[in-house]
Amino acid sequence: MKPKISIITLGVEDLERATRFYGEGLGLPKYDFEGGNISFFSLEGTWLALYPREELAKDIGLAVSSQGGFSGITLAHNVASKSEVDAVLSQAVSSGARLIKPAKDVFWGGYSGYFQDPEVHYWEVAYNPYQDLT
Amino acid sequence: MKPKISIITLGVEDLERATRFYGEGLGLPKYDFEGGNISFFSLEGTWLALYPREELAKDIGLAVSSQGGFSGITLAHNVASKSEVDAVLSQAVSSGARLIKPAKDVFWGGYSGYFQDPEVHYWEVAYNPYQDLT
Numbered sequence: 364m365k366p367k368i369s370i371i372t373l374g375v376e377d378l379e380r381a382t383r384f385y386g387e388g389l390g391l392p393k394y395d396f397e398g399g400n401i402s403f404f405s406l407e408g409t410w411l412a413l414y415p416r417e418e419l420a421k422d423i424g425l426a427v428s429s430q431g432g433f434s435g436i437t438l439a440h441n442v443a444s445k446s447e448v449d450a451v452l453s454q455a456v457s458s459g460a461r462l463i464k465p466a467k468d469v470f471w472g473g474y475s476g477y478f479q480d481p482e483v484h485y486w487e488v489a490y491n492p493y494q495d496l497t
Numbered sequence: 498m499k500p501k502i503s504i505i506t507l508g509v510e511d512l513e514r515a516t517r518f519y520g521e522g523l524g525l526p527k528y529d530f531e532g533g534n535i536s537f538f539s540l541e542g543t544w545l546a547l548y549p550r551e552e553l554a555k556d557i558g559l560a561v562s563s564q565g566g567f568s569g570i571t572l573a574h575n576v577a578s579k580s581e582v583d584a585v586l587s588q589a590v591s592s593g594a595r596l597i598k599p600a601k602d603v604f605w606g607g608y609s610g611y612f613q614d615p616e617v618h619y620w621e622v623a624y625n626p627y628q629d630l631t
Contacts, residue, residue, distance in 0.1 A: 366525050367541040367574070368505060369623075369630040374569035391500045398605070407501040408542015410630060416569050423571070423611050423619055424598050434568035435508035435550050436618065437557070440501070464558050471532070477557050484570065485557055489503075496503040496544060 368409045371438065374416030375482045378402065380459075381413045384481050388458025437477075437485040441496040445474045451488045452476050460486075502543045505572065508550030509616045512536065514593075515547045518615050522592025550616075571611075571619040575630040579608045585622045586610050594620075 375381040382402040386393045391411065394403040400418065404411040414422075442448055448466045455478040456462050463485065466476030475489035509515040516536040520527045525545065528537040534552065538545040548556075576582055582600045589612040590596050597619065600610030609623035 365541070365574075365576075365631065366538065367631075368543050368545065368572050369575040370573035371502060371505060371543075372571045372573065372621075374571075404500065406542075407499070408540075409502050409505075411502065412573075419569070419571065423621075434570055435553070435616070436568055436570045437506045437508075437553065438502050439504035439506065439546075440499075441503040442499075482569070487506075487557075497499065497501075 370403075370410045370412050372412040372414050372419060373480075373482060373484050374419040375413050376416055377481070378413060378415055381480070381482050384459050385411065385413065388460075389455065434484065437487055439487045439489055439496075441489050441491055443490065443495075443497050445490050448474055448476060448488050448490050452478055455480075455486070455488070504537075504544045504546050506546040506548050506553060507614075507616060507618050508553040509547050510550055511615070512547060512549055515614070515616050518593050519545065519547065522594075523589065547616075568618065571621055573621045573623055573630075575623050575625055577624065577629075577631050579624050582608055582610060582622050582624050586612055589614075589620070589622070 385391045385404055391404040394405040396403050400415060402413040442451060452466055459481050460478040463479050464477040466474055469475050473489055473491045475487050477485055477487050479485055519525045519538055525538040528539040530537050534549060536547040576585060586600055593615050594612040597613050598611040600608055603609050607623055607625040609621050611619055611621050613619055
């Protein structure tokens with residue numbers, strides 16, 4: 364298979380709130396799509412989709428489970444400087460995210476912090492001086 | 498923020514098994530990294546990382562929770578034809594994945610199926626005739 368993840372779909376409890384958070388809040392480019400109950404953001408490389416958690420579970424064929432616990436997945440957004448880490452975390456928090464771990468110098472030589480989006484998915488915002496993934 | 502997810506990190510119970518699955522199994526290009534307890538795959542656009550679930554939780558500052566339930570996140574891999582969907586699902590299953598939903602024509606006009614990787618993360622393999630994200 365081609366080494367690419369095409370879409371990351373986040374199951375959400377409140378599609379309008381989540382769409383506002385990523386669209387108006389974080390400023391991601393919403394993909395114009397007249398198809399109903401799903402939002403797409405046309406990111407570079409891997410797209411982001413938001414879809415009701417129950418629908419997502421149903422689409423796979425799973426029993427709908429309650430939310431809770433740690434999903435075991437995080438998304439990382441890398442930037443080019445420490446000050447940009449702080450800026451993105453601030454932007455996220457003022458858009459409705461919860462600051463989980465304030466940014467600081469971390470053991471691997473970078474600088475990073477975590478926020479939790481309104482749907483309790485974890486995002487790391489990171490400056491990595493060794494590897495440019497921005 | 499730039500519209501890009503840089504890395505998706507999957508928390509795993511067995512790092513060696515997971516690394517084998519994505520590297521040797523699915524054939525993703527492993528990024529040569531001498532840093533210990535983490536695996537990176539240099540995908541197009543968004544990279545994939547595998548990191549022990551407990552370490553990942555600790556890195557965020559969470560209590561380690563038991564696995565279980567549906568994480569609320571899926572990853573999608575799009576291909577250019579129905580036969581490629583079948584081929585990738587077969588490749589995944591023969592690499593240790595569980596087939597969750599065999600591929601079939603789906604309501605939105607595409608063709609897709611789901612597998613669960615050895616760490617119980619859900620991947621959709623899809624052919625979308627309307628939007629090329631391959």
